[in-house]
Amino acid sequence: MFALHPQLQADTFPVTDLQLCRVLLMNDCNYPWVILVPRKDNIREIHQLDGAERQTLMDEMSNVAQKLEHAFSAKKMNVAALGNMVPQLHVHVVARFEEDPAWPTPIWGKVPAKPYDEQSKALMLERVRSLLVPEADMPLQEAAQ
Amino acid sequence: MFALHPQLQADTFPVTDLQLCRVLLMNDCNYPWVILVPRKDNIREIHQLDGAERQTLMDEMSNVAQKLEHAFSAKKMNVAALGNMVPQLHVHVVARFEEDPAWPTPIWGKVPAKPYDEQSKALMLERVRSLLVPEADMPLQEAAQ
Numbered sequence: 001m002f003a004l005h006p007q008l009q010a011d012t013f014p015v016t017d018l019q020l021c022r023v024l025l026m027n028d029c030n031y032p033w034v035i036l037v038p039r040k041d042n043i044r045e046i047h048q049l050d051g052a053e054r055q056t057l058m059d060e061m062s063n064v065a066q067k068l069e070h071a072f073s074a075k076k077m078n079v080a081a082l083g084n085m086v087p088q089l090h091v092h093v094v095a096r097f098e099e100d101p102a103w104p105t106p107i108w109g110k111v112p113a114k115p116y117d118e119q120s121k122a123l124m125l126e127r128v129r130s131l132l133v134p135e136a137d138m139p140l141q142e143a144a145q
Numbered sequence: 146m147f148a149l150h151p152q153l154q155a156d157t158f159p160v161t162d163l164q165l166c167r168v169l170l171m172n173d174c175n176y177p178w179v180i181l182v183p184r185k186d187n188i189r190e191i192h193q194l195d196g197a198e199r200q201t202l203m204d205e206m207s208n209v210a211q212k213l214e215h216a217f218s219a220k221k222m223n224v225a226a227l228g229n230m231v232p233q234l235h236v237h238v239v240a241r242f243e244e245d246p247a248w249p250t251p252i253w254g255k256v257p258a259k260p261y262d263e264q265s266k267a268l269m270l271e272r273v274r275s276l277l278v279p280e281a282d283m284p285l286q287e288a289a290q
Contacts, residue, residue, distance in 0.1 A: 045214065045222055047207040058203040062192040069190065076232075077190055080225035084241055084249035087221075096229055104229035106253045 002039040005088040011113075013125055016133050020056040021091075023064065025128055028113035029120060030102075032072050032095040034128060036061055043089045046081055061091050067131040068095045078106065147184040150233040156258075158270055161278045165201040166236075168209065170273055173258035174265060175247075177217050177240040179273060181206055188234045191226055206236050212276040213240045223251065 012024035102110035157169035
């Protein structure tokens with residue numbers, strides 16, 4: 001039975017479930033920052049997923065990155081599976097900008113998280129959900145290349 | 146014609162070429178740290194690869210991570226495509242340990258790189274190459290860069 005790690009639960013808001021992953025919005029309005037968590041038990045590393053799950057993870061993280069890049073006109077997408085502190089496998093997908101507070105260094109530990117207020121949280125959740133939900137089961141579009 | 150970004154060329158040693166990616170050893174003996182660079186022109190984001198290339202990338206980064214984890218008895222593998230400063234798509238695969246100088250935070254910007262001396266460089270390259278290269282294959286020629 002899949003259960004989200006308490007730290008991820010505390011730091012994020014749920015966006016939607018894709019075929020493999022739960023999509024979470026990180027409660028840090030410094031960056032458009034989502035986290036993908038495969039809904040599998042006791043997985044710490046990408047290579048612990050089976051081959052089909054790894055391919056689905058690749059599709060989902062690529063699709064989410066492409067959608068966020070386009071919607072927010074990001075300068076660069078950062079995609080990372082770290083997990084040194086929270087052992088449940090989770091993949092960060094973060095839209096980066098030259099004017100963001102950590103640019104050009106990685107975001108982790110750079111500036112304190114800046115929580116969303118209620119209104120901006122609702123707006124951001126709606127925006128990210130609208131990007132991901134209608135096409136959640138469709139393959140990644142190649143057209144944007 | 147694929148050409149490695151000058152910054153990656155300066156910071157790494159070539160290990161081998163897999164089907165899609167050139168494998169590089171980062172010149173920082175603080176961590177067993179390899180970088181995978183798809184041998185494609187003008188690709189900055191994983192989602193700019195086509196579907197088959199993305200699947201190959203997933204296979205190669207998972208395989209490299211699993212081999213390094215096992216060979217070095219890593220506590221955790223960190224896998225990340227950041228690229229804010231070096232725009233050529235490259236995926237970091239880093240073996241992490243509770244006793245490494247950045248644990249448990251991400252490695253980037255934490256402590257200065259600690260270059261290999263000649264002897265330890267040769268040993269590390271031999272070790273990583275033996276993990277990734279089938280015995281019959283020759284190591285990557287320096288000229289092929």
